[in-house]
Amino acid sequence: MRIGIVSDSHGNTRIFEKMLAVSGAAEAEMWLHAGDFAPDADDLELLSEKSVARVLGNCDLFVDGVYEEAIVEVAGHRIFLTHGHLFNVRFDTAMLQEAARAAGADxxxxxxxxxxxxxxxxxxxxxxxxxxxxxxxxxxxFMLVELNAGEDPQVNLIRI
Ligand SMILES: [Mn+2]
Structure with missing residues (x-):
């Protein structure tokens, strides 16, 4: 199963049209938006007609029902989704990895x-x-990721 991953659109939701026009992007069966701005995920949902999991970034105001962390279970994988500002990611990903492990995510x-x-x-x-x-x-x-149960994710980083 293919998923799309995008982050930090910062209100520029017109760029999603360009993103979705990239070969293979329309076949993503769901999207993850890692925050900044979380409400942009609504525009992506409308454009892609797929569900978009989202979390709050440091530039996001409170959004009802949206949190700073989310767990997404898909195609035999468990994904820990978060913006990263709470996990010292400008330094390294150790704290993030520990949180993902603690949440049982791969x-x-x-x-x-x-x-x-x-x-x-x-x-x-x-x-x-x-x-x-x-x-x-x-x-x-952005990324297009192929997820199959029991297999390592295949990751394609795409520049637009
Ligand atoms: Mn941010």
Missing amino acids: IAVYGHTHIALEERGEVTVLNPGSIARPRDDQRGS
């Missing part, structure tokens, strides 16, 4: 740094970078 997804990252270990750690305000490239980025 995948941790975060954003916040606006820098894409893929780390493989006991927990697979993924940051799609920022779709709207990248700090690691001129182009925004």
Whole structure:
């Protein structure tokens, strides 16, 4: 099963049209939005016609029913989704990995740094970078991830 991961759209929801036009993106069966801004996930839901799990970022105001962490169970995997600012991610992902392990997750997804990252270990750690305000490239980025039970996730980082 394919999922899409996006973060840090910061209100630039028009960029989702460009993202969804990328080959393969329309086949994502669900999306994760790692925050900043969490309400942008509503626009992504409308555009993609798929459900979008989301969490609050440090730039997000309180949104009813949206929290700073979420667990998403999909295709035999358990994903710990959080924005990252509460887990010292500008330093490293150790604290995030520990929280994911404690939650029984095999995948941790975060954003916040606006820098894409893929780390493989006991927990697979993924940051799609920022779709709207990248700090690691001129182009925004997102991820398409193939998830199958009992297999390591296959991760494609895509620049738009
Ligand atoms: Mn942030």
